[in-house]
Amino acid sequence: MGKYYWFIGFIMVFMGVTMQAQDFQGKAVYQSKTQVNFDFGNRNIPEDRKKEMMERIKRANEKTFVLNFNQTASIYEEEEKLEQPGERGGGGRGPRFGAMTGTDGDLYKNIKDQRYLVKNELLGKIFLIDDELESLEWKMGSESKKIGNYTAFKATATKTIKRPNMSAIFRRPGRGEDNNDDEKKGEEFVIKEVEIVAWYTPEIPINQGPGLYWGLPGLILAVNDDITTIVCSEITMNPSEKIEIKAPSKGKKVTQAEYDEISQEKMKEMRENFRNRGGRGGGRPN
Template sequence: MRYKWFKGLMIVCMGVSLQAQDFQGKAIYQSKTQVNFDFGNRNIPEDRKKEMMERMKKANEKTFILNFNKTASIYKVEEKLEQPGERGGGRGPRFGAMAGNDGDLYKNIQDQKYLVKNELLGKIFLIDDELEALDWKMESESKQIGNYTAFKATSVKTIKRPNMSAIFRRPGRGEENDEEKKGEEFIIKEVEIVAWYTPEIPINQGPGLYWGLPGLILAVNDDVTTIVCSEITLNPSEKIEIKAPSKGKQVTQAEYDQISQEKMKEMRENFRNRGGRGGGRPN
């Protein structure tokens, strides 16, 4: 009896494996990043501060599309047309572009490599590096996300993000009271990552650089960014092309981070040489 059950299971698994060779999917994610911008002692009207914060918030609320198969994926921002009356919604501090995760991101789980095509101040870079394998801890909690049962997993990750407040602070004001290296261009710290994955889609892909769980990651949260899946299409009738980006100056993540840091320093010096004019609005 056990042999028949095992043989039947093997036949089912073989069938699933054969079908999986052509398996594809598409997931839509909504990403929101909290904006904590320190205006310091600038003499800016409250209504102007509110307007600036709203623009920064909007610039950091995005929709991403993840196209995937069993071994690879491409993750990119959904392009949206600017609505009439909008004043260049993308002109706030955008954490992703400087950090190197706002461009087209290709992940190959089999090779444990990733490629990011990213634009930095008018120049195209191609970041080519190895995927970081997080030490995931499986938790017992579960919840429903859309039509799928998702399970919780946690890990600790070192996060590096631009410190926009340091760049656009007037010199000599408030730096002595800062908690997170306010004079630095980047904030680097360890944070807890909380992810929710579903074994119902048994691939170890996910949004951004997240991967490595026994199921598609449907939601993930660090200390400031929340990403949640809002729609999934499995095996769409129209075949999805998952192609690695190839254009741009090829660099490692560490090299790109160094270039970003130098550009951030230039921005800070240019802003301070102008005496902090411009009300804190980035150019």
């Protein structure tokens, strides 16, 4: 254990001096996959149709992100997908958790100020979420593994997460079930405490990472939060083409709590509209 901390300390001092001596910038590419369990309820949908819908939902929640970072700030953006033949909407139709939680847009993190801003579109309206970064109580471990060319160390933390419950929204009530039953149960969102598992490399000693993750003594290369896994697939240090790391500024400014409230109201509207149509549309949520 002593050798492990000595190694991290040496690498951080050496790399820190090197980075301060230059106009430091880096670029990391991440592959993100979110597991979606979608309940079709009692709707009479052919099995081949269900399979097609689940495949579209899966593709909609498999994304590539690019993190451009310097010593104090970063911008995390989704890489656009080319539309596949026979698909509409450039990646398939299906519930996208990011839009409802406010993490689907351009995410700017400033570690020095401990704030983040996200420009996000929700059902045709642009919002700018401006809030304080959450500080997780990371528990450092000695377990290590190779991710690409970098040695990464394990860290864990406990976090309360809030996710939209798409199955509750697009589930048609059965016989004797009231349309308002889900509302009474508060099922628009699922709130649960999960263990976050992250892998960071002290070879790049900055406090950055994918999404809203940060606060470890090295760039976070991989993270898992129960249903979403994000893994770094490529790193470029000091790329020849510099990217201006600039906070987004367009959109209606709201806090994360305000955005969550707006999102929950929109989800209720979606549920009511879907059920007023009698569940028609084959369960193809946007």
